[in-house]
Structure formats: C-alpha cells, structure tokens
Amino acid sequence: MTACPVRVAESWHPDGGWSFVAALSRIEGGRAVAVWGGGGWDLGDWPRVVYGHMRTDDGFALAELVDGDVTVTVFRTRLDLIEATDQVAERWWRHNPDRYRLTGVLDKWPQGELPDHFRGPFNRSAREWWRAARTRRGAR
Secondary structure: OEEEEEOOOOOOOOOOOHHHHHHHHHOOOOEEEOEEOOOOEEOOEOOOEEEEEEEEOOEEEEEEEEOOEEEEEEEOOHHHHHHHHHHHHHHHHHHOOOOOOOOOOHHHOOOOOOOHHHOOEOOHHHHHHHHHHHHHHOOO
16 A cells, blocks of 8 residues: 545636535546445545545545545455455445434444445445345434
C-alpha cells in the first residue's frame, strides 16, 4: 500500500465536494462511492466528506476528500481497495450509528470483524438480502 496525500488540484474546487465528484467521474475507472455494504449505507458525509475509487498505473486507489483536502491511497489489488473501504465504512458507521440506523447493531461485533453483509460494494441483491433478514427479525 502506498499513500500519497495531495492538495486539492485545479479541477477540484472547495465547493463542498461536488467538483471532486465530477472530477472522479472523468478519471478512467473513477467513481464516487456514496454507499457501501449490503444495506447500502451512506459512506462519508456528502458533500463535505467524499470517497471515491479509481484505477491508477500502479493498481487501484481510494481517494478521500475531507474539507477540501484530498488523500489518495494506492493499492496493488482491487481486493485490497475493497478491504480498505470496508475499514473506512466501519469507522464512519461506528462513529455515527444513529445516522445509519445501526445503533446497537454494530456493538455485537469487535472492530474489524463485521459480518459479510456489512462489507464490499453495495449491490441490489445484497440490499434485498439485508431487508429480508431485518424483516425476519421483526425490524423495520
């Protein structure tokens, strides 16, 4: 893993992150990551804190915009990128459980040991699984 902090570049203006989102979409293989995990929980605090994935010459990168400052961490494999994003997401969700409707839920597992339905990129089939699981438990 190689970390390379950078300042906001000319194409990213401190406009609350929307220019950063647009810039990510113009990078080959780049995209902002708004939701994560099986439930499609928010990732970051848009538009002040935005995360994105992109391809680089060296592999895959996780970009993080926080209050106008951008940090890019490069990983050799996509799996490493996904695992790093899992860690970022868990940190956000544990810091703000009420916001993500996860109050008391995350406390069942130690840091870094969340079950699979909290991990990986969001997709519709994962969301449907999570909703069905919650319905079976009687949660809304």
